[in-house]
Amino acid sequence: MQVNENFEPVIVAFCCNWCSYAGADLSGTNRLNYPANVKIIRVPCSCRVNPMFILRAFQKGADGVILCGCHPGDCHYTSGNYFTRRRITLLYSMLDFLGIERNRTRLEWVSAAEGAKFAAVMNQFVADVKKLGPNRRLEDLRCRKQ
Amino acid sequence: MQETIIKRAKELLADGTVNRVIGWKRGEFVYDITPAVFETAEEIDAEFVFDDFTQANVSKYLIKESRKEGKILAFLKPCDTYSFNQLVKEHRINRENVYVIGIPGGPKLDIEKIKAKGITGILDVKNENYTLKIKTLYGEETMPFYEAISGKCADCKSKKHVVYDELIGEDGDVLESNRFDMVEKLENMTAQERYDFWRGELSKCIRCNACRNVCPACTCENCVFDNPSSGVSNKAAADSFEENMFHIIRAFHVAGRCTDCGECSRVCPQNIPLHLLNRKFIKDINSLYGEYQAGADTTSKAPLNDYNTDDCEPSIVHERGVE
Numbered sequence: 001m002q003v004n005e006n007f008e009p010v011i012v013a014f015c016c017n018w019c020s021y022a023g024a025d026l027s028g029t030n031r032l033n034y035p036a037n038v039k040i041i042r043v044p045c046s047c048r049v050n051p052m053f054i055l056r057a058f059q060k061g062a063d064g065v066i067l068c069g070c071h072p073g074d075c076h077y078t079s080g081n082y083f084t085r086r087r088i089t090l091l092y093s094m095l096d097f098l099g100i101e102r103n104r105t106r107l108e109w110v111s112a113a114e115g116a117k118f119a120a121v122m123n124q125f126v127a128d129v130k131k132l133g134p135n136r137r138l139e140d141l142r143c144r145k146q
Numbered sequence: 147m148q149e150t151i152i153k154r155a156k157e158l159l160a161d162g163t164v165n166r167v168i169g170w171k172r173g174e175f176v177y178d179i180t181p182a183v184f185e186t187a188e189e190i191d192a193e194f195v196f197d198d199f200t201q202a203n204v205s206k207y208l209i210k211e212s213r214k215e216g217k218i219l220a221f222l223k224p225c226d227t228y229s230f231n232q233l234v235k236e237h238r239i240n241r242e243n244v245y246v247i248g249i250p251g252g253p254k255l256d257i258e259k260i261k262a263k264g265i266t267g268i269l270d271v272k273n274e275n276y277t278l279k280i281k282t283l284y285g286e287e288t289m290p291f292y293e294a295i296s297g298k299c300a301d302c303k304s305k306k307h308v309v310y311d312e313l314i315g316e317d318g319d320v321l322e323s324n325r326f327d328m329v330e331k332l333e334n335m336t337a338q339e340r341y342d343f344w345r346g347e348l349s350k351c352i353r354c355n356a357c358r359n360v361c362p363a364c365t366c367e368n369c370v371f372d373n374p375s376s377g378v379s380n381k382a383a384a385d386s387f388e389e390n391m392f393h394i395i396r397a398f399h400v401a402g403r404c405t406d407c408g409e410c411s412r413v414c415p416q417n418i419p420l421h422l423l424n425r426k427f428i429k430d431i432n433s434l435y436g437e438y439q440a441g442a443d444t445t446s447k448a449p450l451n452d453y454n455t456d457d458c459e460p461s462i463v464h465e466r467g468v469e
């Protein structure tokens with residue numbers, strides 16, 4: 001696959017307020033590097049993310065969408081992330097079924113203490129999406145930047 | 147069969163068990179069968195139809211009908227009883243106001259398959275020993291019955307009535323069907339092939355919303371696609387993204403509740419195989435969270451309203467590899 005070295009993907013990260021958002025904060029205060037391509041959207045719980053949010057992100061120009069939440073069992077609302085897990089598994093599987101590249105989507109559990117994991121996950125994800133190139137299969141032409 | 151059904155409907159109207167009957171009547175053409183509500187025996191005699199073209203699932207109409215005064219009589223085919231049961235489970239239908247008579251199901255005929263043979267000007271279709279005698283403006287034509295059966299009947303999942311107050315005819319069994327074959331075939335393609343397949347199908351969509359309107363699981367009073375601020379409430383999809391989104395979200399909103407009745411594909415004027423999207427969800431749910439048939443009972447928890455602490459992670463999708 002041809003890799004365009006100059007391509008900088010836009011990544012949307014949905015982070016739950018209680019774990020992953022604090023994890024992102026921690027990676028910042030620890031002076032850990034993660035790419036500026038990642039745009040974080042804070043949500044009250046990973047379960048708040050409705051499939052439409054993820055599709056919308058792709059529509060408005062995201063090349064990859066990652067969803068971060070508390071580890072299963074640690075949800076601030078007890079069971080929110082268990083529902084997320086089923087829902088998102090089905091959604092990602094459906095996107096795959098429609099032929100959208102698998103690596104454009106991801107879900108990771110990042111706790112408030114895992115600043116290092118947050119940075120590592122983001123670095124990896126950005127690298128993966130960079131390899132795929134710009135999102136063309138699930139974009140809205142009207143929203144294309146160039 | 148039609149005579150037996152009409153006789154029983156008139157009996158129940160006469161003895162006051164019900165004050166209305168929901169069934170089917172003929173439209174402009176002989177194959178144009180549409181649901182209708184009858185209030186008197188005369189209306190039933192004049193218009194009630196039950197034949198090989200009677201496919202429409204009347205369960206969804208019962209949401210509004212069961213909230214009216216008095217009982218309504220509904221004739222449900224096996225596949226319709228699943229939809230009915232699912233709506234009872236979701237407290238959408240007032241079960242006490244519906245008298246359900248289970249009637250035999252298909253296989254039913256799909257007029258498009260007859261027309262595809264180049265037969266036009268169809269005036270009448272008769273089934274004689276599984277050979278169709280088709281009277282047209284230009285003369286008589288024949289074709290084998292089984293070449294004209296509708297897609298949803300070809301993949302029939304069950305001949306069993308899951309709910310009824312009384313039965314006309316025999317009750318059948320849940321069938322072993324090959325309904326996931328096409329989904330599997332698509333899964334085995336490459337991402338590019340799948341993308342091309344769906345682009346070809348979904349780009350035909352004219353956003354008539356027929357699939358949503360007919361779906362017995364789509365019962366929200368306010369639909370997300372009718373919200374003007376959603377950006378997708380306009381009539382025609384303006385971009386390939388909107389086509390994809392509409393169909394992903396439509397299928398997702400009924401995931402775990404879709405009984406696989408096949409109405410979406412039947413009504414699609416563009417013949418998009420929409421049921422494949424629903425079946426993909428059903429197949430995933432069955433393989434990841436255990437066998438589940440929506441509408442088979444009224445007590446079990448829907449898979450997306452439930453969880454296990456040891457459910458699989460979404461990474462199973464990514465483990466399928468990079469293409």
